[in-house]
Amino acid sequence: MSFTALARLKKRRLLVRWLFTFPSEQYSKHTYISENALLPGQVNTYYGWQQVFDATAYRDRIKSMSNSSNIEKINYIEGELRRAGLKTATQNFTAISSGKVISGINVFGVLSSPRTDGTEALVLSAPWRSKDGVTTNINGIAAALSLGKFFKSTDYTYWSKDIIILITDGGEVGVQAWLESYHDHKQSGIEASPLFLRSGAIQAAINLDFPGTSNYKALGLFFEGLNGQLPNLDLINTVVRVCRMSSNIPIMLRDSGRCYTHYDSGDYQSSFYNLITFMKYQALGHPTGSHGLFFRYKIDAITLYGQVDASIGNSYGFFEIGSLFPFLFVVYALELWGTTSDDETDLIPNSNHVQSSSPLNNETNVQSSSPLNNETNVQSSSPLNNETNVQSSSPLNNETNASTPLAYLRRPREILMPVAALVISHFAGFIIFFVVKNHFKFSQISSIFGIDGYLFTLAITTNISIIATLSPSPDWVILKSFILAFTAMIISCLSVLNFSLAVFISIIVVIPFSLFQPSTYEMIRYLELIVLVLISPPGILIISKINLEEFLRWTIMEYELLGSYFLPFICCLYWPIILVYVVIIFSPIK
Structure with a gap:
């Protein structure tokens, strides 16, 4: 592992550890x-x-x-x-x-x-x-x-x-x-x-x-609202002061089981x-x-x-x-x-x-900058197809001197296939979103999962088969650069709307997205595939042991009747970027 990659990994570990200091009284008022x-x-x-x-x-x-x-x-x-x-x-x-x-x-x-x-x-x-x-x-x-x-x-x-x-x-x-x-x-x-x-x-x-x-x-206090909205702090503090x-x-925060009496923190x-x-x-x-x-x-x-x-x-x-x-x-x-x-x-x-959320937003912004930094490193470390040196000649004696490196070099980038992979993946996400929210009764809701899995598998195989048949093979570096920049944009925008969701997304995807790439060893590719499946929405539901039918019931109801954006975000943004990374790890290496 290079020094730059090691430094990035240590920075992310430090940011994750920083989250564990938030509950301490020393960092709150x-x-x-x-x-x-x-x-x-x-x-x-x-x-x-x-x-x-x-x-x-x-x-x-x-x-x-x-x-x-x-x-x-x-x-x-x-x-x-x-x-x-x-x-x-x-x-x-x-x-x-x-x-x-x-x-x-x-x-x-x-x-x-x-x-x-x-x-x-x-x-x-x-x-x-x-x-x-x-x-x-x-x-x-x-x-x-x-x-x-x-x-x-x-x-x-x-x-x-x-x-x-x-x-x-x-x-x-x-x-x-x-x-x-x-x-x-x-x-x-x-x-x-x-x-x-x-x-x-x-x-x-x-x-x-x-x-x-x-x-x-x-007395339990519940104050979280739809789409992560929160009330004014004075509203909560007034209830606490009057009760005491x-x-x-x-006082009990939600149903945590921990009662807070007078002067008890x-x-x-x-x-x-x-x-x-x-x-x-x-x-x-x-x-x-x-x-x-x-x-x-x-x-x-x-x-x-x-x-x-x-x-x-x-x-x-x-x-x-x-x-x-x-x-x-x-x-x-x-x-x-x-x-x-x-x-x-x-x-x-x-x-x-x-605890003020400003440090947490700063941590999220730093996490979101990691994909951008990694995207720059991926671009700069990609191999050049042209010569990087030129022969310089002296104007006085017409003698050819030793070759000197170029300050910069223009090189063509094939962006058609990366853009096509992004379009196909997000189109599959929109189809999944349409299938989930339309024409299904609660008695049929469990079958949605199988249909979504089939559509996603079809999108993956379509992407991989198109890429594998191209000659010359497309540059996976461009696709990874696009998706890293897109992920950074999503996390940055999400930190303003729902910083808790932005923190969870950054913790889950930043390290795999920064490290994963095509490998010459099939075992490494399939190990990366297993990790991507585990951090995908189906994998997270399986790991958390959530009742699928109940989860889909309230997500669909909250989207259709209350206006929650959690379901469209998962189907149309988060799941497609996982799909794109599956395409990346199975892309041919030039």
């Missing part, structure tokens, strides 16, 4: 509340035991309606909101994703602010089903109804924004249908009835997910796990709750989830939940969201520390 935000804890709450009794009555009634029809449940929710004094409305929606029909009814009520003209609003939402899609969100809906009644019954006029109580059906599809109708901005194939009741521009949203009827041990200072509720292992989990959700572009769909409309949102199986002795119920939200809504109502610090891309290793 303490969380803080922006100077433009009202300090949490400076609000009096009047949520008492009468409201707890109301929430308990709602819980018992919702539990008894488990076998009732959706119409009866919606009528009950709408009737209770109307009796509390809120203006109410319902919305029917229907969506079809890969042959599966998703339908439901959303119901919501609007509490008009006594201090403003209704130009701004806050949303308190609760889905019918919990995030697992099976358990009924009984306590979450009961708490939302009790809070709606409490907000309306109070004689205090500190509400400076309207409050919308939203009960959604059909999971994320119901939230998407309501948001599209509310903003009159149809983006998906969801057919929904129009909304005849609206409020002002939504500034923030809190999603309640408290499944079951028992008490809870900790006022309600004394243990955890250890390196838990922080590392939190960062990896965060990067996984952001890279997949999968929203961790119904809140993740609000970010598209510039609305900061978060999901609060009741954790039952946390390893802690204390528990909390309706009183702590109800006491939490008057604090949060007063803070959010008075928050100057337009002037708060822009920390949307910060990483949260634990509840007390935050």
Whole structure:
């Protein structure tokens, strides 16, 4: 191995090791509340035991309606909101994703602010089903109804924004249908009835997910959104501060199992796990709750989830939940969201520390520059077809001197076949994308994998057979230079949109793409082929042991109904560059 190649390999190893320093407290800063935000804890709450009794009555009634029809449940929710004094409305929606029909009814009520003209609003939402899609969100809906009644019954006029109580059906599809109708901005194939009741521009949203009827041990915070979007950091910090200072509720980041109490920052292992989990959700572009769909409309949102199986002795119920939200809504109502610090891309290793994403973006940019550097080295090290020396003669005595090297040399480059290989590979990717998203029911979805494999194998054999029959054989160096530059461009652009996905892509492909090339030994070629198969989408799914049918179900649904770009990125960009490298390693050597 040359000195240059060894230096590049050591640089990449150093960059990968650098990632492991991010969870350390030495490289992060303490969380803080922006100077433009009202300090949490400076609000009096009047949520008492009468409201707890109301929430308990709602819980018992919702539990008894488990076998009732959706119409009866919606009528009950709408009737209770109307009796509390809120203006109410319902919305029917229907969506079809890969042959599966998703339908439901959303119901919501609007509490008009006594201090403003209704130009701004806050949303308190609760889905019918919990995030697992099976358990009924009984306590979450009961708490939302009790809070709606409490907000309306109070004689205090500190509400400076309207409050919308939203009960959604059909999971994320119901939230998407309501948001599209509310903003009159149809983006998906969801057919929904129009909304005849609206409020002002939504500034923030809190999603309640408290499944079951028992008490809870900790409060899980879910904040990752669709396509890797994140909320303002003040939104998360306010929840953490209020839970600790006022309600004394243990905090858990997602469902990590690690509870954070007052002045508890955890250890390196838990922080590392939190960062990896965060990067996984952001890279997949999968929203961790119904809140993740609000970010598209510039609305900061978060999901609060009741954790039952946390390893802690204390528990909390309706009183702590109800006491939490008057604090949060007063803070959010008075928050100057337009002037708060822009920390949307910060990483949260634990509840007390935050890590800026700027070093991570720098690391991604350095990783993306590696293919460009390697592309330059490949071009400069390729063999010349012409003579590199010329004979120089003296103008005085017409004697021929020794040959001298040229400063530069123009040489023709055959780019037709490299361009053809790129076009065929990406055309195969578009065909795979079309096959995946069209004309398949969920009962047939497993056969998509076999069809995609057949199309990809056909594209590989077509490329290799065309290249092998050409005379003279095309220069694989040009093809590798093209694909290295293309990979660097993808990683650089992706680091702006979804830096977690850019980091994973750079770690997976940079080293194989930089080192692999055609070899005279067949065994080396097939070893390189095995590595490329393992880092391809089918190989990654097999290694991770993910259920294929379930994975394809939610990726197709999120693309068709929610607008996720993960599926087209994998099919049309990532998978084709793997195919091109398979063509490179089987190219003939000049």
